[in-house]
Each structure stands twice: as C-alpha cells, then as structure tokens.
Amino acid sequence: MIERKIRLSFLIFGIIVYSVGFMGFTYQQMPDYFNKDLVSYDESTNAVVSNNLFRDVFPPRLRLNPLDEEYAGWKEGPDWQHIPPLSFYVPYPFYKLDGHPSIEVRRLSYVFLAYLQGLVFLIVITALFKQKRAILAATLASWLWLLSPFVRQALNANAFGYSDIVLSFSVVLSIMMTLYYFFHDFSYEKKKEKFFYATIVAATLPILVKNVLG
Structure with missing residues (x-):
C-alpha cells in the first residue's frame, strides 16, 4: 500500500x-x-x-x-x-x-x-x-x-x-472502426482484442501522418 x-x-x-x-x-x-x-x-x-x-x-x-x-x-x-x-x-x-x-x-x-x-x-x-x-x-x-x-x-x-486530406480520411476511419468495435458481435475475445489494438492505431495515426506530410 x-x-x-x-x-x-x-x-x-x-x-x-x-x-x-x-x-x-x-x-x-x-x-x-x-x-x-x-x-x-x-x-x-x-x-x-x-x-x-x-x-x-x-x-x-x-x-x-x-x-x-x-x-x-x-x-x-x-x-x-x-x-x-x-x-x-x-x-x-x-x-x-x-x-x-x-x-x-x-x-x-x-x-x-x-x-x-x-x-x-x-x-x-x-x-x-x-x-x-x-x-x-x-x-x-x-x-x-x-x-x-x-x-x-x-x-x-x-x-x-498539406496533409488535411489524409488527416480527414484517418479521422473518419478511426470513427468508423470505433463504432464497429462497440457494436459488432465478435466471434471470440482474441479477435476483439486485436481489433481493439487496430482501432487504437487508427485513432492515433492521424497526427503522426499530419506531421510527416506537413
């Protein structure tokens, strides 16, 4: 403690x-x-x-x-x-x-x-x-x-x-993946866990892409 x-x-x-x-x-x-x-x-x-x-x-x-x-x-x-x-x-x-x-x-x-x-x-x-x-x-x-x-x-x-287009696409993608994660009935827990990590990547990628492209 x-x-x-x-x-x-x-x-x-x-x-x-x-x-x-x-x-x-x-x-x-x-x-x-x-x-x-x-x-x-x-x-x-x-x-x-x-x-x-x-x-x-x-x-x-x-x-x-x-x-x-x-x-x-x-x-x-x-x-x-x-x-x-x-x-x-x-x-x-x-x-x-x-x-x-x-x-x-x-x-x-x-x-x-x-x-x-x-x-x-x-x-x-x-x-x-x-x-x-x-x-x-x-x-x-x-x-x-x-x-x-x-x-x-x-x-x-x-x-x-310059990267506004890619950023917007990434934001839309992360929103769609997040909604899919919450509302989709996954067949087994391991698959849900993998998709969860993929959603995290999609949600955090936009600002990285933004910096790379300017």
Whole structure:
C-alpha cells in the first residue's frame, strides 16, 4: 500500500512537470495560433478539400466560407464548398467575436491531443512498470518529446496544411472502426482484442501522418 502511494506520488510529480513544460511551450507559441485569416491558403484550399471529404460521410452541410465568394486555382466553386453544420455553427460565433477563423479550433485541438499523448504515456508507464525510476525516465522522455521536431512543428503550426486530406480520411476511419468495435458481435475475445489494438492505431495515426506530410 505504501509502495503504491509512493508510485502515485511519482506519477503526480511527473504529470505536474510535464504539464508545466507543455503549458510554457504552448504559451510561447500562442501568437502563431491566431495569425491567419479566413481567406489564406490553408483556410481556402487545404481546408476545402479536407471538409469535402467529410461531407461525403456526414449529413447536411453548408457553405465553407460565407465571408468570401472568390476561390482561385483548382479549388471547387463556392456552391460545392460544404462542411458538416457543427464545424460552422460552433466556431463561427467566436469568429464574429474575436476574428479568429475556424481553422484555429482544429489547430488547438491538435495541441490538446499532443498534450494528451504525453499524459497517457506517463500513466501507461506507471501502470506497466513498478520501479520508480521508470516513472522518472518517462517524465524525462515526455520532456524530450516536447522538444522534438514533431511536437514543435505541430504546436507552432509550421507543419499545418498539406496533409488535411489524409488527416480527414484517418479521422473518419478511426470513427468508423470505433463504432464497429462497440457494436459488432465478435466471434471470440482474441479477435476483439486485436481489433481493439487496430482501432487504437487508427485513432492515433492521424497526427503522426499530419506531421510527416506537413
């Protein structure tokens, strides 16, 4: 019992250290999250293709960008630029208040996902390994992970744009696999376990793909 409390104390210490480091880095990058407008390249090109993939899966949608009628290059015409309603109704009122485009909501969701990955890593290491030094090593690893090019580019938004299509496909795939896992009657437990791990991979792969493709 005492040993368990000690391990829990080490875990709490690791989470605090990791959270402080993450919040500090995020605070430094915060200006980069809100420096784009609704008609720049990411918003009017990559986001359009990404959202058009979602429109094939989710029901009723409306115009992607009601503030701008002009689209150039290979982008689809305004009448075909749609998104699921919630993707518009939720961010748009905030845009009217502070001028931040809806794409920033997605970007901040990546920030939260990156934080969650490090947090889950610490908890899993604590659950699997009994040694206190394993928890300390996991805390150090989470800090090094914050300093890695993957996390830095994901958080400062430098690698944000081109992989929206792949990201959207991965998100849709993970949602479908999750629903299948919960509602499908598997013939035996081992098969269900394997599909569970496959679902985890599908759910965590998008942000990795996003970083690789930019």
